[in-house]
Amino acid sequence: MNHKVETIHFYHTNDIHSHFESWPQISRLLCDKKREHLIEGDACYHFDIGDHVDRSHPFTEGTKGQGNIRLLNEAGYDAVTIGNNEGITMSKEALSTLYKDAKFDVILSNLYEEDGSRPKWLLPYRIYVTEQGTRIGVIGATAEYKAFYLKLGWQVTAPRQNLKLVAESIAAETDVIVCLSHMGIHEDEKLAEECSEIDVILGAHTHHLFHDGKLIGNTLLAATGKYGEYVGHVTVKFNTDAKELLQMDAELVRTDSIESNEKDIEKVNDLIKIGKQAMEEQVFYNPSHLSQNLFDVSSLSSFFGRALIAYSQADCAMFNAGIFLGSLEKGWVTKEDLHSLLPHPINLCLITLDGSELKEVYELSLTKEWPQIEIKGLGFRGSLMGAMIHERLYKNRNDQLFAGNREVVSGQKYTLATLDMFTFGFFFPSLKHAEIEYYMPELIRDVLGWYGTTLIKE
Incomplete structure (x- = not known):
């Protein structure tokens, strides 16, 4: 009976976000497991489900993400899909290379x-064949941030519909279908309900965690949370004679339970060093010390x-004062200084508002509790x-609001420069549906660097 049953192992990571604290242990675990399984005659595959890259880490920023790819290579990954951090925080050229x-x-x-053509560097699916002849179809898709992708020169389509079409098109040529999904838990659950052809969905994006997986119909969902705190392991038993899936199990390995050594700490520190050295380039000369203040206006x-x-x-x-993770010293400002100060993958955007809308946004921005709120996600890394800091947006003695030197009145249009994280509807619901122009691919640190150089020229 045994010769008919093939055991296939899928190891998966997601949303590492350049948190390399446990990466040496993760890499060692993956390499050891692959060796072990191959000796036992089992098939073994390693997948990353996106957002491995995060430009808030000096190693990623300094190497333009190429360093992350080296790490994935060393750990023996077989396939990855991209997350929004690869997709929309990098320029088109940077992602293409x-x-x-x-x-x-x-x-x-x-x-x-x-133009609607498929980029040369990616595959819509791949069918891997194990030594025993089991055909594993791997498909993948990422979250649909339409406005951002469009601005960068890409077209992105609805991921769930897309995955269903691909799964249906390869079902006849495959024995097992595994989906690398950077769509988020709710989309994954809908996909499992709507597409019985998919056997395993490895999830990401919403940083959700399934300790033993989650079964919806005959589809197993697995996900490892975030920051490399866990490595996922899905085991599939397949009857090669009857071409039948017998069993699927999911488990998680806590990375802090993997033994670490001195060399691991060295490796992690080296990554930071490499990144910082790559960003030594001087951007502009800052004539005076600019200090930060978390709870008030500052220089x-x-x-x-x-x-x-x-x-x-x-x-x-x-914008909010919490974006500054330090002050700006007097003297030459390097790329590394700007990165330390503003590590966030956040873009500037220009919003056109009616006077009544701008008044509403201004009043909401004065919410007393906000300064003490802890922000997680939205690209914010503080x-x-x-x-909340207002520049050229103020009230005069008669309590009238001014934008620049114009009084804010209903029926007139005004433009507000702010951070893209305020357009997602969490803090300012009205901004989600406003007329927005995103400045991409430059991040807010690039804008600050540009401004510094213009002052020198003057």
């Missing part, structure tokens, strides 16, 4: 060039506010929101 040295497949079916916030307005030609600007 990100995987040039990859020794694994990039599987993604819902991203296209502007740094004024400088940054002026930078946003100069770059976007907006009437006024609004901790507290901090005070």
Whole structure:
């Protein structure tokens, strides 16, 4: 009976976000397991489900993400899909060349060039055949951030519909279908309900965690949370004679339970060093010390506010003081200084509002509790929101609101420069549906660097 049953192992990671603290242990575990399983005669595959890259880490920023690819190569990955951090925090050119040295497949079916053609660096699916002849179809898709992808020169299509079409099209040629999904838990659950052809969905994006997987119909969902705290392991038993799936199990390995050594710590520190060395380039000379203040206006916030307005030609600007993770010293400012100060993969955007809408946004921004709120996600890499800072947006003695030198009145249009994280509807629901122009691929640290260089020229 045994010779008919093949055991196949899938190891998976997701949403590492360049948190390399446990990466040496993860890499060692994956390499050891692959060796072990192959000796036992089992098939073994390693997959990453996106957001491995995060530009808030100096190693990723300094190597333009190429360093992450080296790490995935060393750990013996077979395939990855992309997350929004690979997809929309990098320029089109950077993403197009990100995987040039990859020794694994990039599987993604819902991203296209502007003309509708498929980028050369990715595959809509791949069918892997084990030594015993079991055909494993691997498909992948990423979350649909339409406005952002469009601005960068990509076309992105609805991932769930896309995956169903691909799964149906390869069902006859495969024995097992595994989906690498960077769509989030709710979309994964819907996909499992709607597409019985898919056997395993390895999830990501919403940082959800399944300790023993989750079964919906005959589809097994598995996910490892975030930051490399866990490595996922799905075991599939397949009857090669009857071409029948016998059993599927999911488990998680806690990375802090994997033995570590001195060399691991060295490796992690080396990554930071490599990144910082790569960012030693001087950007501009800062004539005076600019200090931060988490709960009030500061010389740094004024400088940054002026930078946003100069770059976007907006009437006024609004942002939170929590984005500054330090002060800006007097002297030459390097790329590394700007990265340490503003590590967030956040873009500047210009919002056009009616006077009544701008008044509403301004009043909401004065919410007393906000400065103490801890922000997680939205591209923010600090901790507290901090005070909301208004540049050229103020009330006069008669309590009238002004944007620049114009009084804010209903029926007139005004432009507000702000951070893209305020357009997702969490803090300012009305901004989600406003007229927005995103500035991409430059991040807010690039805007600050640009402003510094323009002052020198003057």
